[in-house]
Amino acid sequence: MSMTNGETQCQFIQKNIYYGWQFYHFNEYNSLKSDSRISTANKWFDKAVSLWKDNKNEAFKWFGYGLHCLQDIEAHGQIGAGAPIPQHIKSPKNSNYNWEKADTPIGYNWKNKNKYTLVYKKNSTTRLSATEKRTTEYLKKFIKKVGYRK
Numbered sequence: 001m002s003m004t005n006g007e008t009q010c011q012f013i014q015k016n017i018y019y020g021w022q023f024y025h026f027n028e029y030n031s032l033k034s035d036s037r038i039s040t041a042n043k044w045f046d047k048a049v050s051l052w053k054d055n056k057n058e059a060f061k062w063f064g065y066g067l068h069c070l071q072d073i074e075a076h077g078q079i080g081a082g083a084p085i086p087q088h089i090k091s092p093k094n095s096n097y098n099w100e101k102a103d104t105p106i107g108y109n110w111k112n113k114n115k116y117t118l119v120y121k122k123n124s125t126t127r128l129s130a131t132e133k134r135t136t137e138y139l140k141k142f143i144k145k146v147g148y149r150k
């Protein structure tokens with residue numbers, strides 16, 4: 001990444017401090033075809049698996065980091081996708097995006113496949129259910145991979 005026209009050194013540095021970690025909350029890519037949260041979750045899943053034998057606490061930590069990425073897929077959708085500093089999470093003034101409702105698990109659905117605008121639907125658990133499904137799959141995959149037993 002390089003400085004753009006009109007950008008001060010200070011703005012450039014500030015932008016890049018955030019750029020380093022936003023990709024696991026928000027999609028680094030503007031397209032729906034790629035999602036930095038999925039690739040990061042997979043990377044940290046593998047790290048957790050590799051740590052499992054020698055350091056279970058560290059393994060669980062990286063497992064949790066990876067899970068966080070997957071859970072943010074429904075929580076944040078494509079809000080701020082591709083932006084150096086995604087808005088966390090505040091709708092632009094006079095818009096109907098409802099971004100500030102993104103962390104509300106019940107009652108808000110994505111308006112369409114773009115996952116950019118939230119619309120109210122009373123008692124809807126669509127996003128919560130999708131996240132629950134992803135979470136269960138991730139847990140099962142981990143248990144199977146490391147042969148975890150109580």
Ligand SMILES: [Zn+2]
Binds near residue numbers: 024025068072
């Ligand atoms: Zn997050």
